[in-house]
Amino acid sequence: MQDYLNYQMGHKRNVSFLAACLYLLTFLTGHAQSVETLQAELEKLSAVPGFASDTTYLNKANELGFVFAESSPDSAVVFLEKQLQLCRKANYEKGEAEALKIYGNALQNMGDFKGSLSYYNEALKIAEGISGQKLVPGILNNIGLVNYNLGKYAEALNNFYEAIKGADQTNDANVKAAALNNVALIYFEQDKLEEAKEKYREMLAIYQEIGNQGRIILAYNNIGDVELKQNNPSEALKNLKIAHQSAIELNSPEFVEMTSRTLADIYSALDSVSIAEDLYQQSISMSRDNGYGVPYAHSLIGLAKLNYKKGELIQASDLAKEGLAQAEKMAQPMQMRNAHELLAKIFEDEGNYKEALTSFQQFKFYNDSINTSHSQRLTATLESEYEFSKKTLEYEKASLRQRWIIFSAFAGLIAFLIILLLGYRNKKHLDKAYHSLQEKTHEIAFKNGELETTLKQLKSTQSQLIQSEKMASLGELTAGIAHEIQNPLNFVTNFSELSTGMIQEIREERVKNPTAQDQQLIDEILSDIQVNLGKIHHHGKRADAIVKGMLEHSRSSTGEKVPTDIQPLINECLRISSHGFRVKDNSFSAEFTTDMEPGLPKIMLVPQDISRVLLNLFNNAFYACANPDFRKENPNLKPQVKVTVSRVEKDSNPFLKVTITDNGSGIPNSIIDKIFQPFFTTKPTGDGTGLGLSLSYDIVKAHGGELKVNSVPGEFTTFTIFLPV
Amino acid sequence: MKILVVDDERDVEDLFRQKFRKEIRNEGLELLFAYSGKEALEILENNNPPLVASVFSDINMPGMSGLEMLGIIKNRFPQLQVSMISAYGDSENYQKAMSYGAKGFFTKPVDFESLRKEIGEILRS
Ligand SMILES: [Mg+2]
Numbered sequence: 001m002q003d004y005l006n007y008q009m010g011h012k013r014n015v016s017f018l019a020a021c022l023y024l025l026t027f028l029t030g031h032a033q034s035v036e037t038l039q040a041e042l043e044k045l046s047a048v049p050g051f052a053s054d055t056t057y058l059n060k061a062n063e064l065g066f067v068f069a070e071s072s073p074d075s076a077v078v079f080l081e082k083q084l085q086l087c088r089k090a091n092y093e094k095g096e097a098e099a100l101k102i103y104g105n106a107l108q109n110m111g112d113f114k115g116s117l118s119y120y121n122e123a124l125k126i127a128e129g130i131s132g133q134k135l136v137p138g139i140l141n142n143i144g145l146v147n148y149n150l151g152k153y154a155e156a157l158n159n160f161y162e163a164i165k166g167a168d169q170t171n172d173a174n175v176k177a178a179a180l181n182n183v184a185l186i187y188f189e190q191d192k193l194e195e196a197k198e199k200y201r202e203m204l205a206i207y208q209e210i211g212n213q214g215r216i217i218l219a220y221n222n223i224g225d226v227e228l229k230q231n232n233p234s235e236a237l238k239n240l241k242i243a244h245q246s247a248i249e250l251n252s253p254e255f256v257e258m259t260s261r262t263l264a265d266i267y268s269a270l271d272s273v274s275i276a277e278d279l280y281q282q283s284i285s286m287s288r289d290n291g292y293g294v295p296y297a298h299s300l301i302g303l304a305k306l307n308y309k310k311g312e313l314i315q316a317s318d319l320a321k322e323g324l325a326q327a328e329k330m331a332q333p334m335q336m337r338n339a340h341e342l343l344a345k346i347f348e349d350e351g352n353y354k355e356a357l358t359s360f361q362q363f364k365f366y367n368d369s370i371n372t373s374h375s376q377r378l379t380a381t382l383e384s385e386y387e388f389s390k391k392t393l394e395y396e397k398a399s400l401r402q403r404w405i406i407f408s409a410f411a412g413l414i415a416f417l418i419i420l421l422l423g424y425r426n427k428k429h430l431d432k433a434y435h436s437l438q439e440k441t442h443e444i445a446f447k448n449g450e451l452e453t454t455l456k457q458l459k460s461t462q463s464q465l466i467q468s469e470k471m472a473s474l475g476e477l478t479a480g481i482a483h484e485i486q487n488p489l490n491f492v493t494n495f496s497e498l499s500t501g502m503i504q505e506i507r508e509e510r511v512k513n514p515t516a517q518d519q520q521l522i523d524e525i526l527s528d529i530q531v532n533l534g535k536i537h538h539h540g541k542r543a544d545a546i547v548k549g550m551l552e553h554s555r556s557s558t559g560e561k562v563p564t565d566i567q568p569l570i571n572e573c574l575r576i577s578s579h580g581f582r583v584k585d586n587s588f589s590a591e592f593t594t595d596m597e598p599g600l601p602k603i604m605l606v607p608q609d610i611s612r613v614l615l616n617l618f619n620n621a622f623y624a625c626a627n628p629d630f631r632k633e634n635p636n637l638k639p640q641v642k643v644t645v646s647r648v649e650k651d652s653n654p655f656l657k658v659t660i661t662d663n664g665s666g667i668p669n670s671i672i673d674k675i676f677q678p679f680f681t682t683k684p685t686g687d688g689t690g691l692g693l694s695l696s697y698d699i700v701k702a703h704g705g706e707l708k709v710n711s712v713p714g715e716f717t718t719f720t721i722f723l724p725v
Numbered sequence: 726m727k728i729l730v731v732d733d734e735r736d737v738e739d740l741f742r743q744k745f746r747k748e749i750r751n752e753g754l755e756l757l758f759a760y761s762g763k764e765a766l767e768i769l770e771n772n773n774p775p776l777v778a779s780v781f782s783d784i785n786m787p788g789m790s791g792l793e794m795l796g797i798i799k800n801r802f803p804q805l806q807v808s809m810i811s812a813y814g815d816s817e818n819y820q821k822a823m824s825y826g827a828k829g830f831f832t833k834p835v836d837f838e839s840l841r842k843e844i845g846e847i848l849r850s
Contacts, residue, residue, distance in 0.1 A: 483785065486812045490834040491736055498743050528743060535736055575787075582785055591788045 035071070038064040053090035061086070062098045069106035076106040097126040097135050104142060113146050120146065137166030137175045144182060157186055177206040177215070181222075188226060191446070197226045217243045217255045221262050228262070233269040240266055257286040261299050273306055280306070297326035297335045304342055317346045337366035360461070483579040484546050488539035495532040495539075502529050561703075563602040564610075566656060566723075570594070570643060573611050577618035578641075581626060590625045590639035590662075597646045603656055603725050605703055610723075613696040613707075617660045617719050620692070624664025624717060637663065647725070654725040655705070659718055666713035675709065726848050729757045731765040731782035731791065732810070744837050745844065752848050762789030766797060775802055779828075779847050781840075784811040784818060792821055799826040808843065810835060 042064060045057040061083050068076035080103045087096040100123035107116035120143045127135035144159030160179045167176035184199035204219035220243035227236035240263045247255035264279035280303040287296035300323030307316035320342045327335035340363035347356035502525045509522055574592060581590070618641070624630075625639035640663045648657045667675065676697045700707040704724045711717040730741055738758045748754040757777065759765035765782065769775045780798065784791035795807050808829035809822040819830050829843055 483812060486833065487734055490812070491734070491740070493834045494740050494744075494837075495736075498740070502743075531739070532743070535739065539736070578787060579785065582790065 035064065035067055038067065052086050053092075055090075055092055055095065058083070058087055058090065058092055058095040059098075062095060062102060065099060065102045066105070069102050069109060073106040073109040077103065080106065093126050093130055094135070097123045097130070097139075100126070101135070101139050101142065104146075108142075108146055108149070113150050117143065117146050132170065133166070134170050134172070137163045137170060137172055137179070140166060141175055141179045141182065144179070148182065148186075153186060157183065160186075173206050173210055177203045177210075180206070181219075184222070188222075188229075191450075192443070193226050193230050197223055197230075200226065213246060213250050214252065214255060217246045217250065217252075217259065220246070221255075221259055224262055224266065228266055228269060233266045236266050237263075237270070253286055253290055254292075257283050257290070257292060257295060260286070261295055261302075264299065264302055268302060268306060273310065277303065277306055293326065293330045294332055294335070297323050297330060297332060297339075300326060301335060301339050301342065304339075308342060308346060313346055313349055317343070317350075320346065333366050333370055337363055337370060340366065483582075484576060485543050488542040488546075491539040492536050492543070495535045499529050499532045499536075502532075559606055559609075561604040561606050564605050564607050565600075565602050566605075566610075566645065566658070567596055567600060569607060569611055570596070570614060570645065570658070573614040574618055574643065577615055577622060580619070581622045590622055590641050592641040592643065595642070595644040600645060600647065600656065601725055603723055605723060606699075609699045610703070613699050613721065614658075616692040616696045617721075620719075621660050621662035621664070621717070624662045624666075627665050630665040639663065648722075650722060655722045656725060658721040658723070660720075661716055661718040663716050666715055666717050667709070667711040668713050672709060672711060676707075726753055727755045727757055727777045728844065728847065729759060729765060729768060729777045729780045731759045731762065731780065731786075731794070733760055733783060733786040735760060737783075745841070748841075748844065748848065754844065754848060761786055762791065762794035762797075765794060769798065769802065769805075773802075775805060777805070779806040779808070779844075781808050781810055781831075784809055784813070784822075792818070792825060795822065795825045795827055806847070 038060065042057070042060055045051055045054065045060060048054065048057075051057045065076055065080050065083055068079055080099055083099045084096060084103070087093075087099055100119050104116040104119035104123065107113075107119060120139055124136065124139045124143070127133060127139055140159050140163040144156045144163060147153075147156035147159060160183045163179040164176055164183070167173070167179065180199045180203040184196045184203065187193075187196035187199060200219055200223045204216065204223065207215040207219055220239045224236040224239040224243065227233070227239065240259060244256070244259035244263055247259045260279045261283040264276045264283060267273075267276035267279065280299045283295060283299040284303065286292070287299065300319050304316045304319035304323055307313075307319060320339050324336060324339035324343065327339055340359045344356050344359035344363055347353070347359055506522055506525055509517055571594070574594070578590065578592060621641045625641060631637070631639070642659075642661045644657075644659045644661075646657050648655050676693050697707050700721055700723070706720075706722040708720045708722075709717065710720070730737060738756075741756055741758075742749065745754055745756065749756065757768060759768055762782075765780065769777060769780075782791040782794060791809055791811070795809065798805055798807055803826075806828040807826070808831065809818075809827050810831045810833060811818055811822075812833040822830050831840060
């Protein structure tokens with residue numbers, strides 16, 4: 001991430017202004033001065049009579065106002081009111097424009113963007129009237145920052161470009177560099193990475209010429225950030241090494257922390273885990289000591305990721321949670337997104353699927369909101385670029401005309417040169433159009449690639465979700481399954497006890513005198529024992545089948561279709577589902593009836609998958625019947641679930657048709673179209689994942705079948721499954 | 726003396742017949758079986774007052790639950806003794822059964838010695 005500027009400009013207003021105005025400090029005073037020195041100097045100047053109209057005094061007062069606007073904007077406003085009056089009285093326009101601009105700075109620092117904009121505009125009006133227009137580009141740049149903070153990226157970009165143009169004309173390197181930085185930032189947010197890098201390089205060259213060490217570090221850091229985002233960590237490393245070394249030499253904690261963090265991101269991308277760890281640790285401790293909130297969250301989450309990579313789940317989880325708390329405190333959607341994404345993975349590895357799902361949903365929420373605002377900005381900025389290039393063209397045309405008038409005064413040779421020049425310019429225009437076309441093509445190719453990655457991610461997410469839905473539905477079924485196992489086990493216990501008693505009876509009989517022995521009784525008992533052993537065997541097998549079925553349900557589906565008799569599958573699922581409901585609510589009872597056509601053929605299906613569909617639909621049917629509100633409204637209605645299976649022809653192909661009908665509350669027409677959508681649920685939070693029906697739909701589709709719904713609210717709901725024979 | 730046993734598991738019949746072999750042979754016990762609440766009510770409806778001295782019923786059954794059946798029986802034949810047998814000995818089931826007027830409550834797996842005692846008492850009464 002391009003943290004330093006992003007954080008400063010995007011999120012924390014007061015800090016954002018710092019980035020915008022740093023250049024003003026250098027350009028006003030040449031060197032930083034403290035409030036005390038400035039106040040002392042003003043004191044001295046005000047001893048002179050008529051000082052209020054002395055421009056030296058007024059300039060100095062503006063310097064103090066500027067420092068106030070940064071440190072305590074409230075008192076700056078009071079101070080500047082007076083200063084403005086003095087400048088107006090003295091008829092000192094330059095001072096007035098400067099004071100208005102500083103006033104705007106103070107308001108921007110207080111978060112009053114509208115107010116600051118009106119002061120900047122007033123300043124601009126005066127500045128444009130002063131010959132040389134030296135103040136104009138700086139004001140334009142500040143106006144751009146207000147628009148940026150207001151989310152009007154289109155206008156902001158226009159302002160920055162105007163500022164660059166103006167700064168070129170007035171030879172104001174500081175303003176040009178600041179505006180370049182702001183343009184690069186917008187390009188970076190738009191994913192126009194090459195362009196962003198180019199602007200940062202231009203900015204770097206300027207600062208190198210001026211010799212502003214801090215800003216040089218910032219430029220290298222941001223270039224490295226761009227390269228990291230371009231998936232080129234080895235190039236990024238070269239730039240960051242320069243930046244980090246310079247930051248250490250400059251002995252500035254802010255820059256050392258920033259470059260450590262970016263270096264850590266790079267080493268992490270290069271899989272140099274231990275170096276990255278050390279650097280994150282350094283960033284964390286410096287951020288904590290100096291109160292850099294956002295970098296703190298960033299590095300905690302970065303370190304958590306490294307721990308996760310190493311398989312240190314507990315540590316990763318602790319760090320990610322701390323990072324998340326910090327990100328929430330600083331209201332950082334991007335970092336919150338990253339933390340939730342990581343936590344979802346950690347919870348999944350820990351087998352905590354419920355938490356994993358919650359975190360994943362949070363991740364998705366922040367991801368969507370980031371993407372939405374991102375695409376909105378993108379659209380707005382593209383529009384502005386179009387406007388801007390139109391304007392540039394007009395500007396160039398106008399200046400061309402001017403040149404024509406001047407040069408036409410010269411003789412034929414010069415005219416010939418002009419023709420040459422025009423030809424050259426036309427070629428340049430063509431080149432430019434071609435270049436911008438190429439740029440758009442690149443952009444489309446890039447977006448395409450991005451979409452493909454998203455698709456891949458979605459696919460892997462889908463498989464994760466299927467697994468968690470499976471575990472959730474297994475939890476729902478546990479009660480029903482336990483009951484299913486309890487009954488056969490009871491029989492095993494009872495019949496084995498009985499048989500032991502019977503053997504004792506035979507023994508007692510055999511002790512008797514042979515003539516007194518009741519042979520018929522012995523035969524009877526022996527045949528009972530045999531029957532009992534058969535029963536023990538049968539119920540043992542029954543319990544075995546239930547356990548196997550449960551394991552099969554929790555296992556990932558092999559996806560293999562086998563010839564299956566659907567009737568026993570339906571019966572088993574129906575039993576498990578109804579038992580599950582009884583256990584949850586023992587006042588509940590629903591009559592279920594089955595009507596299955598005899599002699600149905602076996603069909604090819606994946607038993608685990610189809611039983612998931614059946615369990616889902618049965619559970620929904622019982623859930624609908626059990627709805628307490630509906631039952632209260634219709635006390636005489638007997639809850640009923642009816643299952644039918646029959647053979648049908650569809651488009652002259654044979655199908656099995658399974659219908660599941662409940663006489664519950666029905667599905668309102670307004671939502672019936674949505675029920676197969678993922679995450680759609682009418683159940684209270686925690687009761688359902690909202691994935692059951694959507695997965696069922698996918699499973700039936702994958703079998704070449706169809707899942708349909710028909711419902712009359714207040715009367716019934718029927719789900720129909722068609723499976724090809 | 727007729728006793729009606731209600732359970733959706735058919736093997737319960739064999740189990741009871743074997744367990745109470747002696748009572749059946751020597752003490753005049755006659756066991757009737759029903760596999761659902763509905764079937765049990767049909768058997769009881771045939772005679773009023775019913776010929777059955779006592780009912781032992783499972784709770785967890787498809788269709789009508791044992792508790793529901795208990796309510797209906799107690800409503801129609803208040804004198805008839807009904808005991809419940811459930812795989813779940815939880816207090817909620819127990820209290821519900823008792824409040825509906827059940828005579829006894831047995832948990833599965835059934836302790837046949839106490840069941841034998843109860844049936845013995847019925848036979849002697
Ligand atoms: Mg049962």
